[in-house]
Amino acid sequence: MAGYMELPTKGGFDFGLCRRNESLAEKKGLKIPGFLKTGTTIVGLVFKDGVVLGADTRATEGPIVADKNCEKIHFMAPNIYCCGAGTAADTEAVTDMVSSQLQLHRYATGRESRVVTALSLLKSHLFKYQGHVSAALVLGGVDYTGPHLHTVYPHGSTDTLPFATMGSGSLAAMSVFESKYKEGLTREEGIDLVAQAISAGVFNDLGSGSNVDVCVITKGKTEYLRNHLLPNPRTYVSSKGYSFTKGQTEVLYTKITQLKPKVDVAEGGDAMEE
Amino acid sequence: MASDTGASYGSTLRYKSVERIKAVGKHSLIGASGEFSDFQEILRYLDELTLSDHMWDDGNSLGPKEIHSYLTRVMYNRRNKFDPLWNSLVLGGVKKGPKGEEKYLGMVNMIGTHFEENHIATGFGNHLAIPILRAEWHEDMTFEEAVKLVEKCLLVLLYRDRSSINKFQIAKITTEGATIYPPYSLKTYWGFAHFENPAQGAVGSW
Numbered sequence: 001m002a003g004y005m006e007l008p009t010k011g012g013f014d015f016g017l018c019r020r021n022e023s024l025a026e027k028k029g030l031k032i033p034g035f036l037k038t039g040t041t042i043v044g045l046v047f048k049d050g051v052v053l054g055a056d057t058r059a060t061e062g063p064i065v066a067d068k069n070c071e072k073i074h075f076m077a078p079n080i081y082c083c084g085a086g087t088a089a090d091t092e093a094v095t096d097m098v099s100s101q102l103q104l105h106r107y108a109t110g111r112e113s114r115v116v117t118a119l120s121l122l123k124s125h126l127f128k129y130q131g132h133v134s135a136a137l138v139l140g141g142v143d144y145t146g147p148h149l150h151t152v153y154p155h156g157s158t159d160t161l162p163f164a165t166m167g168s169g170s171l172a173a174m175s176v177f178e179s180k181y182k183e184g185l186t187r188e189e190g191i192d193l194v195a196q197a198i199s200a201g202v203f204n205d206l207g208s209g210s211n212v213d214v215c216v217i218t219k220g221k222t223e224y225l226r227n228h229l230l231p232n233p234r235t236y237v238s239s240k241g242y243s244f245t246k247g248q249t250e251v252l253y254t255k256i257t258q259l260k261p262k263v264d265v266a267e268g269g270d271a272m273e274e
Numbered sequence: 275m276a277s278d279t280g281a282s283y284g285s286t287l288r289y290k291s292v293e294r295i296k297a298v299g300k301h302s303l304i305g306a307s308g309e310f311s312d313f314q315e316i317l318r319y320l321d322e323l324t325l326s327d328h329m330w331d332d333g334n335s336l337g338p339k340e341i342h343s344y345l346t347r348v349m350y351n352r353r354n355k356f357d358p359l360w361n362s363l364v365l366g367g368v369k370k371g372p373k374g375e376e377k378y379l380g381m382v383n384m385i386g387t388h389f390e391e392n393h394i395a396t397g398f399g400n401h402l403a404i405p406i407l408r409a410e411w412h413e414d415m416t417f418e419e420a421v422k423l424v425e426k427c428l429l430v431l432l433y434r435d436r437s438s439i440n441k442f443q444i445a446k447i448t449t450e451g452a453t454i455y456p457p458y459s460l461k462t463y464w465g466f467a468h469f470e471n472p473a474q475g476a477v478g479s480w
Contacts, residue, residue, distance in 0.1 A: 179426045
């Protein structure tokens, strides 16, 4: 192939196979596999001394609950946490990646990570992939410049807000925030409001459910309250337990097969090579 | 019952003083969202219905349950003919029955789904107002408490629904009759410190 020049990769997705995929779908009737989205309620709010993040714990695969108690609040840095909604694989991968980048940056600078650093890394990555990395995040943390709360959308745009919600249950949670948020909340009020907002999502949105996780970040201290609320306990469990006595099930016939080997092993022969 | 008084034409706010709640007969209120011309048609049907009911002159008048049932039939039959009336209707009323004063609140939508509940919302209200109502509604609220709760929901809808406007009407129905109050506005708050300078943590960022 004379005259063919190898172009360097520019990053982002390579859309070269799109035309081939289209023709396959048209002519051969090939069904392209769909994406699996998670239904979620994630929230964050700024209170007097820092930031409180909250999330539900249900991961769905279409109409089925795949994980009853998953973790949606991801670690970014000791003072920065990120809640993720959208495609679970995308939120995990992108937060892990940026978390590693932040760690390397901390080694290089010798300083605590700043929330805007995480924000810029996330938004430039998501913009490069033009929204195909379906991660909608609520990023919060406390650094040298104070408490910060941001939302990041799959296409790469960000907002800086005093309170934020994302995911399918975001409207239910936002209705709680819009009616009850005020500035200068104490730690207890903040946690209570976040728990109320996530509960609104858990009970009013089908894509969110199970338990409430809360993460409180203040200057110098982070508390990850896993399963802070368990409002959906398992009911109807037999308190007596289950015991199956012999004779409860009728035995029709018994056949015992010995599992001893039926092959004679010849003594001697070649020893196994070392 | 409360609604805002705006009617849009696509993304244009065409009419700003539209009354979307009307009294029906002596015992009911009807509120609608969706296509306004279809609502006007429904009001005509209800006019005919209440008129022929009045002509019976039998001392009995149609209560909210009966009107709800009538509307359900109308909406469902239109949907079956693939020619729906594009509305979500809220029907509320009080009528003195054999067991005393019977309060009623229900809704019908364009495909004929209908149910009765203690709190109803249409459109975006289903996502933003119902969570608040489910958490904070309780039996035997006074009129003032009910107005405050409804205003809480209206304010959230004003902030978060792009098609709402800051001009609302409240309507009340009791055994004494229907009262539709004049329109008024709610106070909004935009003074959060974080709204003032969002880029202060990183000057020059976007």
